[in-house]
Amino acid sequence: MRAGQATTAVIGGGLHGLACALALVQRGQDVVLFERSWIGRRASSATAAGVRTLWRDPAEISLSLEALERWYRMDALVGDDCGFRAGGQIKVAESHAEMEALAARFAQMRELGFHHEELIDARELRRLAPMISEHCVGGLIARRDGAADPHRTIAAFRRAVEGHGAVIREGIAVMALEPAVGGWRVVTDAGSWTVRHVVNAAGAWGAQVCRMVGEVIQFGYKASMVFVTERVEQAFRPVFSTVGRSLSFKQSSQGTLVVGGGIQGGGDLEKGLTQVDFRALAKGAAAAQELFPAIRNVQIVRAWTGLEGKTPDLLPVIGPSARASGVFHIFGFSGHGFELVPLVGEIVADCITYGRSRYDIGSFDVARLLT
Numbered sequence: 001m002r003a004g005q006a007t008t009a010v011i012g013g014g015l016h017g018l019a020c021a022l023a024l025v026q027r028g029q030d031v032v033l034f035e036r037s038w039i040g041r042r043a044s045s046a047t048a049a050g051v052r053t054l055w056r057d058p059a060e061i062s063l064s065l066e067a068l069e070r071w072y073r074m075d076a077l078v079g080d081d082c083g084f085r086a087g088g089q090i091k092v093a094e095s096h097a098e099m100e101a102l103a104a105r106f107a108q109m110r111e112l113g114f115h116h117e118e119l120i121d122a123r124e125l126r127r128l129a130p131m132i133s134e135h136c137v138g139g140l141i142a143r144r145d146g147a148a149d150p151h152r153t154i155a156a157f158r159r160a161v162e163g164h165g166a167v168i169r170e171g172i173a174v175m176a177l178e179p180a181v182g183g184w185r186v187v188t189d190a191g192s193w194t195v196r197h198v199v200n201a202a203g204a205w206g207a208q209v210c211r212m213v214g215e216v217i218q219f220g221y222k223a224s225m226v227f228v229t230e231r232v233e234q235a236f237r238p239v240f241s242t243v244g245r246s247l248s249f250k251q252s253s254q255g256t257l258v259v260g261g262g263i264q265g266g267g268d269l270e271k272g273l274t275q276v277d278f279r280a281l282a283k284g285a286a287a288a289q290e291l292f293p294a295i296r297n298v299q300i301v302r303a304w305t306g307l308e309g310k311t312p313d314l315l316p317v318i319g320p321s322a323r324a325s326g327v328f329h330i331f332g333f334s335g336h337g338f339e340l341v342p343l344v345g346e347i348v349a350d351c352i353t354y355g356r357s358r359y360d361i362g363s364f365d366v367a368r369l370l371t
């Protein structure tokens with residue numbers, strides 16, 4: 001690769017930027033990836049790393065099922081299983097009214113032709129989680145779902161990307177994109193690069209990159225929190241969420257309990273700062289205790305907040321720019337993009353290389369968000 005020139009520049013060194021860079025170098029492209037801070041610094045390391053097809057928007061289900069198959073073959077893609085453990089994901093009903101909501105969802109899935117979600121009664125729920133509170137009446141399970149280790153995933157993707165010869169530039173921010181002969185000039189705070197294609201994988205800052213090419217979109221962000229407890233004896237394998245609360249609850253392979261699921265902290269996108277909100281954290285801890293009373297005396301040892309882009313329909317932006325030829329987007333996963341990592345980069349790499357993807361990505365078109 002000549003200095004200052006590449007076939008494709010990827011903006012953002014989170015998991016989606018890395019996965020797309022990997023798919024592109026595997027197709028023989030010269031790729032340079034710019035990351036403002038360091039690889040995996042943002043949502044990709046803050047994540048609770050749930051690998052979930054359960055309870056997805058119908059528009060995302062086909063992609064998430066295909067991505068799940070790749071989690072089972074992760075070793076072949078990046079030389080590591082990324083700590084993926086398939087213990088299932090369960091949406092728990094805490095009342096009969098919630099159980100009815102799960103039954104309605106189950107019927108909707110069958111109508112749409114999806115069979116990955118299964119209703120379970122209180123007995124099966126207790127078999128899978130003997131310590132769950134007596135008041136829980138059943139659930140909806142996706143048995144092949146699970147969770148992975150985000151740091152191992154980042155390290156594995158990075159090794160694979162660099163191993164295939166892509167250039168990673170950390171500590172470099174992309175400031176502007178200017179049309180150039182045959183492509184784009186990527187103006188960074190450390191010089192310019194000329195490229196044919198640009199991939200916007202800038203996460204919560206994805207709309208800022210859109211603006212660089214004249215696309216103004218409706219876009220917000222979430223500042224989701226996760227907290228982790230001390231290690232306790234291994235007690236269960238599934239990841240739990242609930243119908244009526246913002247809660248996800250799992251036990252890591254090291255024995256720590258990891259609680260997240262959308263409890264919100266504070267964040268400032270411009271300054272790149274995040275804050276733990278201790279009141280919200282206490283609410284999340286209380287909800288976890290109500291679901292699993294036995295954890296009452298377990299100590300919380302760490303908590304953090306991560307920034308993630310959020311679209312009005314909570315679906316990501318995947319595919320070509322609506323206004324700028326040669327620019328492609330992968331951002332706005334609205335809190336559930338980790339599971340899609342092994343697939344979406346490849347979809348965008350196909351759009352760049354062959355002009356189309358074999359997957360239906362119409363629902364993720366950036367045009368739906370243009371103001």
Ligand SMILES: Cc1cc2nc3c(=O)[nH]c(=O)nc-3n(C[C@H](O)[C@H](O)[C@H](O)COP(=O)(O)OP(=O)(O)OC[C@H]3O[C@@H](n4cnc5c(N)ncnc54)[C@H](O)[C@@H]3O)c2cc1C
Pocket residue numbers: 011012013014015016017034035036037038039040041042043044045046047048049050051052172173174175201202203204205206224225226260305306307308330331332333334335336337338339340
């Ligand atoms: C607390 C939390 C819990 C989550 N839990 C789950 C879960 O259980 N399951 C699930 O599926 N998903 C989960 N998610 C969502 C998932 O983690 C994200 O969807 C995914 O990591 C997004 O990856 P990304 O590469 O798009 O973004 P990021 O990892 O945020 O990467 C974007 C990168 O772009 C860089 N960047 C931005 N602008 C520029 C610029 N101008 N120049 C250079 N670099 C730039 C940023 O510094 C950043 O590193 C969670 C998210 C959070 C925050």
